[in-house]
Amino acid sequence: xxxxxxxxxxxxxxxxxxxxxxxxxxxxxxxxxxxERLVIQQQTNKAYHSIICSPLKRCQLLAKEFSTRCNxxxxxxxxxxxxxxxxxxxxxxxxxxxxxxSAKAEQQGDVNTEQYGETELRWSQLEAFLQAxxxxxxxxxxxxxDFYQRVKRAWHRLIDQQLKVLTQQRESQAPKRILVxxxxxxxxxxxxxxxxxxxxxxxxxxxLKIGHGSISRIVISKPYQDDQLHQQVTSIAMPFLEDF
Amino acid sequence: xxxxxxxxxxxxxxxxxxxxxxxxxxxxxxxxxxxERLVIQQQTNKAYHSIICSPLKRCQLLAKEFSTRCNxxxxxxxxxxxxxxxxxxxxxxxxxxxxxxSAKAEQQGDVNTEQYGETELRWSQLEAFLQAxxxxxxxxxxxxxDFYQRVKRAWHRLIDQQLKVLTQQRESQAPKRILVxxxxxxxxxxxxxxxxxxxxxxxxxxxLKIGHGSISRIVISKPYQDDQLHQQVTSIAMPFLEDF
Numbered sequence: 001x002x003x004x005x006x007x008x009x010x011x012x013x014x015x016x017x018x019x020x021x022x023x024x025x026x027x028x029x030x031x032x033x034x035x036e037r038l039v040i041q042q043q044t045n046k047a048y049h050s051i052i053c054s055p056l057k058r059c060q061l062l063a064k065e066f067s068t069r070c071n072x073x074x075x076x077x078x079x080x081x082x083x084x085x086x087x088x089x090x091x092x093x094x095x096x097x098x099x100x101x102s103a104k105a106e107q108q109g110d111v112n113t114e115q116y117g118e119t120e121l122r123w124s125q126l127e128a129f130l131q132a133x134x135x136x137x138x139x140x141x142x143x144x145x146d147f148y149q150r151v152k153r154a155w156h157r158l159i160d161q162q163l164k165v166l167t168q169q170r171e172s173q174a175p176k177r178i179l180v181x182x183x184x185x186x187x188x189x190x191x192x193x194x195x196x197x198x199x200x201x202x203x204x205x206x207x208l209k210i211g212h213g214s215i216s217r218i219v220i221s222k223p224y225q226d227d228q229l230h231q232q233v234t235s236i237a238m239p240f241l242e243d244f
Numbered sequence: 245x246x247x248x249x250x251x252x253x254x255x256x257x258x259x260x261x262x263x264x265x266x267x268x269x270x271x272x273x274x275x276x277x278x279x280e281r282l283v284i285q286q287q288t289n290k291a292y293h294s295i296i297c298s299p300l301k302r303c304q305l306l307a308k309e310f311s312t313r314c315n316x317x318x319x320x321x322x323x324x325x326x327x328x329x330x331x332x333x334x335x336x337x338x339x340x341x342x343x344x345x346s347a348k349a350e351q352q353g354d355v356n357t358e359q360y361g362e363t364e365l366r367w368s369q370l371e372a373f374l375q376a377x378x379x380x381x382x383x384x385x386x387x388x389x390d391f392y393q394r395v396k397r398a399w400h401r402l403i404d405q406q407l408k409v410l411t412q413q414r415e416s417q418a419p420k421r422i423l424v425x426x427x428x429x430x431x432x433x434x435x436x437x438x439x440x441x442x443x444x445x446x447x448x449x450x451x452l453k454i455g456h457g458s459i460s461r462i463v464i465s466k467p468y469q470d471d472q473l474h475q476q477v478t479s480i481a482m483p484f485l486e487d488f
Contacts, residue, residue, distance in 0.1 A: 046487070196447035203440035209463075209478045219453075234453045236480035243290070 001175040002162055002220040005048070006187045007240065009058040010034055010212050015092040018126070019058075020082045020141075020185075022090025026058040034213050034241055035065050038179070042070045046177065049073075052158060053181040054080040063181045079154035082183035086141025088126060096122055134200035148199050151189040159220060159229070175219075184210040194218060194231045213241035245419040246406055246464040249292070250431045251484065253302040254278055254456050259336040262370070264326045264385075264429075266334025270302040278457050278485055279309050282423070286314045290421065293317075296402060297425040298324040307425045323398035326427035330385025332370060340366055378444035392443050395433040403464065403473070419463075428454040438462060438475045457485035 010030035012019055042048065050073040053063035060076060067074035088096070129136040134144045142150075158180070166176055187210050192199035210216070214237040221230050254274035256263055286292065294317040297307035304320060311318035332340075373380040378388045386394075402424070410420055431454050436443035454460070458481040465474050 044487075195451050196445060197441055201440060207439050207476055209476050211478065214479070232451055232453050233480075234455065235458070235482055236477075238479055238482040243288075 002159075002166065003175045003177045004162075004180060004218045004220065005177070006180045006182055006190060006216045006218070007034075008184050008187060008210050008212055008214055009062065009181060010241070012058050014090075015094055017090055017092040017095075018085045018088050020085035020089045021056070023057050024090065026061060030213065030241065031062055035062060035069070037240060038062075038066050039069055048177045048179045050075070051179045051181065052077050052080070054082070054183060054186065056081050056183070059181040059183065063179075066179070077154055077158065079150050079157075080180070080182050080186055083144070083147040083185045084142040085138055087139045088141065096126075130206070131202055133202055133205055144200065147185070148189050148193075151186055152193050155190050155193060159231075163220075163229075187216055190218070191216060191233060191236060194233055208236070210237050211239055214238055215240045246403075246410065247419045247421045248402075248406075248424060248462045248464065249421070250424045250426055250434060250460045250462070251278075252428050252431060252454050252456055252458055253306065253425060254485070256302050258334075259338055261334055261336040261339075262329045262332050264329035264333045265300070267301050268334065270305060274457065274485065275306055279306060279313070281484060282306075282310050283313055292421045292423040294319070295423045295425065296321050296324070298326070298427060298430065300325050300427070303425040303427065307423075310423070321398055321402065323394050323401075324424070324426050324430055327388070327391040327429045328386040329382055331383045332385065340370075374450070375446055377446055377449055388444065391429070392433050392437075395430050396437050399434050399437060403475075407464075407473075431460055434462070435460060435477060435480060438477055452480070454481050455483060458482055459484045 009026055010033075011027045012024045013027055014024050038048075048070075051063050051067050052075045053059045055076050055078050059080075063074055063076075066072065125136075125138065129138050137143045162176070162178060185205075188205060188208065189199055191197075192204060197204060215235070216233070216237055217235040219232045219234050221232075222228060253270055254277075255271045256268045257271055258268050282292075292314075295307050295311050296319045297303045299320050299322050303324075307318055307320075310316065369380075369382065373382050381387045406420070406422060429449075432449060432452065433443055435441075436448060441448060459479070460477070460481055461479040463476045463478050465476075466472060
């Protein structure tokens with residue numbers, strides 16, 4: 001049996017924005033706290049056997065330090081990075097407003113003319129995307145369907161690889177526990193895939209909050225036959241940084 | 245702001261079966277443990293302000309004792325009981341086998357003749373239902389769509405009532421916390437309703453495990469306007485009886 005904990009990185013350094021493939025740093029204090037909690041848990045019967053992480057710093061920093069501190073194998077899975085939000089990626093909401101207004105000012109030599117209309121356009125693009133993420137593709141961004149397919153492939157590879165290692169190395173009945181340090185969007189897509197839900201629905205992305213530092217748990221077993229793999233979600237977004 | 249914790253009752257007394265409206269007792273030791281945990285939490289800043297529960301004993305016993313111990317208002321919501329599984333409800337899987345074989349034996353005067361076929365029929369009804377719970381209605385059972393509608397109505401009533409009380413009584417900004425002691429099926433339906441998911445899908449019922457004594461949390465707020473209610477799921481099936 002495999003027990004896979006998907007943990008979301010902590011809050012990032014930076015003003016409010018849509019952070020996707022932008023390689024922003026995690027909040028230092030929160031990251032240190034999360035690391036300590038993981039190290040403490042490692043001394044219980046809930047210890048992890050290995051770590052997998054997204055290549056982005058907000059995930060990789062924690063994974064590397066945890067791996068070093070507890071002498072755990074670490075794998076960086078390039079396909080587990082967050083969705084690419086194109087020209088909106090990493091642009092703070094403040095900056096988005098400023099850029100829109102200064103572009104207009106340069107063009108027209110008048111900072112006050114039609115600012116509102118231009119700003120509205122940018123905000124409305126974002127809003128349209130958030131309302132219908134599967135229908136709207138932001139400029140130069142990854143389509144939601146491509147993101148889903150990428151995460152699904154990465155998940156299948158991860159499972160195949162872990163099951164292979166399990167068959168080769170372990171004789172015991174105790175579950176192998178793996179920590180996957182990733183992003184909110186990636187966790188939502190993995191959950192939707194296992195639960196066979198409609199990942200295109202805006203409500204799945206808006207009404208389900210995957211908190212920073214929260215853990216979602218997947219249990220994988222082969223209960224009946226060797227070729228039948230049973231994946232079950234046993235918890236979603238358990239707070240791990242703070243008491244619930 | 246309202247914070248509603250949906251807690252599933254503990255394991256029940258009785259052999260493995262489909263327990264729906266059958267009023268089976270909860271496991272005494274586990275129920276006592278869950279009560280102690282709730283009482284301890286009540287002394288923190290995560291204290292509940294009131295309790296609502298299903299009328300069935302496996303939920304009501306805990307809710308009543310918690311209400312008495314901590315002097316909390318308790319409301320029994322009749323429409324929050326588990327789905328009614330009709331002639332399969334509360335019949336242990338062992339008994340199901342026995343009934344099927346003895347009925348056949350009486351009819352034919354030969355306990356060995358075609359036993360297998362009759363047992364298969366009963367099991368196959370159950371299996372068909374579990375594979376397609378929205379399409380198959382078990383004999384004398386509640387249809388999944390009726391169950392969904394009942395739970396949805398009960399949820400809306402609960403929210404309306406709590407918001408009314410909130411408006412009348414509370415001036416502070418601290419969220420009001422409510423504990424709802426219910427069943428796995430009821431929790432799944434409430435979550436599907438809020439997340440606007442397809443509650444007819446078998447995968448939602450089979451691939452998502454709502455553990456005994458686990459807590460799923462809903463946060464309800466009115467962020468922009470008075471008539472706009474925002475419901476968000478912030479955790480699903482957090483273990484509360486044991487450490488995760």
